[in-house]
Amino acid sequence: MEEVKLLGWWVSPFSRRVELALKLKGVGYEYIEQDLAHKSQLLLEYNPVHKKVPVLVHNGKTMAESLVILEYIDETWPNNPILPRNPYDKAMARFWAQFIEEKCNGGLWKIMWCKDEEERGKLVEEASQCFITLEGELKGNKFFGGEEIGMVDIAANFIGYWLGVVQEVSGMELVTRDKFPVLCKWMDEFVEHSVVKETLPPRDELHAEFEARLGAPSWKY
Structure with missing residues (x-):
């Protein structure tokens, strides 16, 4: 079974970008809300460089930066593409x-x-x-x-x-x-x-x- 987790913050449009892409693709995921005023150990572990959301975790692999994540999602789950194929x-x-x-x-x-x-x-x-x-x-x-x-x-x-x-x-x-x-x-x-x-x-x-x-x-x- 695939592991898909998203660390996000409800206010963040960047987190919501990733949620939108996952929903458009029909990908199930676990959402983990973050308090950016008191950053969790999980967030610091998964995104030690920028220490911010969103962070996508897919089968143990982590990635940050919403536009990067969007491209990864589109290539990993090719149905309902969000990027043109040409x-x-x-x-x-x-x-x-x-x-x-x-x-x-x-x-x-x-x-x-x-x-x-x-x-x-x-x-x-x-x-x-x-x-x-x-x-x-x-x-x-x-x-x-x-x-x-x-x-x-x-x-x-x-x-x-x-x-x-x-x-x-x-x-x-x-x-x-x-x-x-x-x-x-x-x-x-x-x-x-x-x-x-x-x-x-x-x-x-x-x-x-x-x-x-x-x-x-x-x-x-």
């Missing part, structure tokens, strides 16, 4: 997943914690350019992967769900329907997907978590 299309999916990880999500985290208004304004402008780029990449499709959720959609889960909560708490207005109608339509499709719904943390609890962490500053752009 080499060029696969390379492009990897490119856009990395773009979202570094440029979009990375920029959004910086905005959330930036205290300097001038610097935050520059970061907001950079984020807006990223969203414009993503709108163009959707190309009229339901999902980045076409008609089915794929690697790029999973990588963008923070934008799809968490960002809306952050905007409510902070007062930021980064992604609105008038500014980014195509991206907002994708967000609607993403959160309404039956499997995605199973992996999303309760909105009210997530709202309370971010409110406590961000101190509810009033950021308007």
Whole structure:
């Protein structure tokens, strides 16, 4: 019998990426919730380099970093692929997943914690350019992967769900329907997907978590 364990944290979009991929594949797994304020010995043992979630354990082998884990899952359980099989299309999916990880999500985290208004304004402008780029990449499709959720959609889960909560708490207005109608339509499709719904943390609890962490500053752009 296969051993599949996932060490995660309910707030983490990175943990939820892995859960989503496993559920899309129909892979059974044991979920082990982690308290990142008091890191368990198990987490430190399984991920001694970064000491963070997610960590996937498969038949005694451990791996970290959500995008790396997603590729491993897709290669290990080939049914319901989340990456294209065509080499060029696969390379492009990897490119856009990395773009979202570094440029979009990375920029959004910086905005959330930036205290300097001038610097935050520059970061907001950079984020807006990223969203414009993503709108163009959707190309009229339901999902980045076409008609089915794929690697790029999973990588963008923070934008799809968490960002809306952050905007409510902070007062930021980064992604609105008038500014980014195509991206907002994708967000609607993403959160309404039956499997995605199973992996999303309760909105009210997530709202309370971010409110406590961000101190509810009033950021308007």
